[in-house]
Amino acid sequence: MAVIDRAGLGAAALADLRAMFPVLAQTVNGAPLAYLDNAATTQMPLPVLDAMRHFELHDRANIHRGVHTLSQRATDAFDHARQGLKRFVGAGAAHELVFTSGTTDALNLVAHGLSTPGAAPVVIQPGDEIIVSLLEHHANLVPWQQAARRCGARLLILRPDARGRLQPEDLAGLLTPRTRVFAVTACANATGERPPYETLLALAAGAGALTVLDAAQSVAHAMPDLSALDCDFMAFSGHKMLGPMGTGVLVGRRAALERLQPLRYGGDMVARVSATEASFAELPMRLEGGTPHVAGAVGLAAAASFIEAAGRGRIDAHVSALRSHAAAGLAALPGVTVLAAGAGASGIVSFAAEGAHPHDIGTLLDEQGIAVRTGHHCAQPLLDHLGLGPTTRASFALYNTHEEVERLLAGVARALRLLR
Structure with a gap:
């Protein structure tokens, strides 16, 4: 052929x-x-390697923390990568994008952030329900198991039929007024099954649940258009889309991201710190504590550009x-x-x-x-x-x-x- x-x-x-x-x-x-x-x-591909190599050879410096030229160029490269990736996934004005180390990190950030008490009330309360499909990679199952245990919530499983397919009517039968989260994959990594996630997300959102989409297996060729989905959180990894390992994204509705308690505390995610307390920066920095993988973000954006050009x-x-x-x-x-x-x-x-x-x-x-x-x-x-x-x-x-x-x-x- x-x-x-x-x-x-x-x-x-x-x-x-x-x-x-x-x-x-x-x-x-x-x-x-x-x-x-x-x-x-x-x-x-070579264009991704070249983009990362150029950054390391010419612009390597820490971001947001320096007035010197290299720091400013590094910050510009990081911000440019964020904007390019937002365009790549179809993020709109109501969305924000957070850099992570990959899909696993992003999904843990969501599960932890919705189930850990902090400045705001915890989203998932005792007796609430979390629904996860059985098509999931462990990274979109185990964090929700732990979140349910932490909060005293019930974990419900949306099971596929004998052919490994998810059915919207089965999800409809699980949804209740206590459903707080629904998590599903855009493509099952173990079978290749592509569930009707658009319909499933819409059903869950209609019931008042926060919705989570693992797009790791779709990002390289069939990336969902975020602006067309009833999706609060979407995660993917750089190494699944021709990009560098140790890079990834959590992107979603700003209002939903603002409900997350940070997973990492420290540099660059704070607004003000005293000896006994701290206030946190606005999104996305609030969820990006520590020095980021700037070259990785540059490479990830270059990979998205390569995919779009192809x-x-x-x-x-x-x-x-x-x-x-x-x-x-x-x-x-x-x-x-x-x-x-x-x-x-x-x-x-x-x-x-x-x-x-x-x-x-x-x-x-x-x-x-x-x-x-x-x-x-x-x-x-x-x-x-x-x-x-x-x-x-x-x-x-x-x-x-x-x-x-x-x-x-x-x-x-x-x-x-x-x-x-």
């Missing part, structure tokens, strides 16, 4: 894109690298075509079960194989230069619910090719022959 479709990425465009990712040109175990572990971490629609069409190709090929292998087989708008395909452990499959694929992920993918409750145990997961990005999908299929077929 040299050409995907008019909206996708053709062979020439792919060749140009891949040239911007030098890591892909290497061999692993004597074979060309097929990097199919993008749901865990994507690779970074075209989000084209990228989405490309990775969806790769996913469909892989899902169909894997389902045709004997004894292989593809999770969320019908999922369309996703770059993730996971499968279980009778008589073959995922770790063994992954090791045999690695011998052929094919990098995949194996295990529970930080979503053990979901896989337990589906009765499948650990799986093998391939995940695609804009630089992957249909030739690599064919290598994956041939590699899995070989692994199954050897292991059975």
